[in-house]
Amino acid sequence: MSWTPERVDKLKELWGNGNTASQIASIIGEVTRNAVIGKAYRLNLAVKSISKKSGVKQASQSRENAAQPGRKTRRSKFASLLLDKNFEPENPKSLEELHDEICRWPIGHPDEPNFYFCGRKSLKNFSYCKLHVLYAFQPKNKKEDLIEKDKDDEVPQFIEKKIKSA
Numbered sequence: 001m002s003w004t005p006e007r008v009d010k011l012k013e014l015w016g017n018g019n020t021a022s023q024i025a026s027i028i029g030e031v032t033r034n035a036v037i038g039k040a041y042r043l044n045l046a047v048k049s050i051s052k053k054s055g056v057k058q059a060s061q062s063r064e065n066a067a068q069p070g071r072k073t074r075r076s077k078f079a080s081l082l083l084d085k086n087f088e089p090e091n092p093k094s095l096e097e098l099h100d101e102i103c104r105w106p107i108g109h110p111d112e113p114n115f116y117f118c119g120r121k122s123l124k125n126f127s128y129c130k131l132h133v134l135y136a137f138q139p140k141n142k143k144e145d146l147i148e149k150d151k152d153d154e155v156p157q158f159i160e161k162k163i164k165s166a
Contacts, residue, residue: 003039007028007031008039008043010027010028011024011028011036011039011040011043012043012045014027014028015040015045015046016045021033021034021036021037021040024036087130087131088120088121088129089120090107090118090119090120091118091119091120092107092116092117092118092119093116093117093118093119094116094117095117097119098117100122101121101122102117102118102119102120102121102122103117103118103119103120103121103122103127103128103129103132104117104118104122104127104128105117105118105127105128105129105132105135105136118132
């Protein structure tokens with residue numbers, strides 16, 4: 001198949017109207033989607049930014065979903081803690097000053113002279129304050145959920161299957 005001047009004009013018209021390469025290929029006939037894309041590139045037709053448009057829609061939808069009442073994301077939890085006026089400020093502590101009731105989150109590198117630990121009041125049964133618990137503990141993934149469900153058994157099922165297949 002060769003690109004005749006009529007086909008090229010039709011390609012330019014359809015491309016300008018916002019049709020996809022697949023649609024243009026089916027309208028012109030005897031042309032593949034890739035051939036349409038290649039010819040459009042060689043003709044220096046304006047690049048379509050469909051992915052950018054759909055990305056903007058997805059981003060705005062995710063913002064709308066995040067704004068739904070009753071649904072708090074990790075990011076919103078961080079922001080709400082940091083913006084809370086009653087949130088306890090850091091109380092820098094050295095290693096010798098640490099005990100069970102304060103946050104032991106390290107700030108800086110131990111080799112640096114200004115290294116310290118957070119020092120805020122820690123949450124019950126945790127070594128860290130509210131903010132650092134959010135940093136330290138990630139949400140469970142599906143595999144961890146499977147392991148947790150099988151905790152009653154001595155050997156999780158997926159490990160048992162691997163043992164049998166070996």
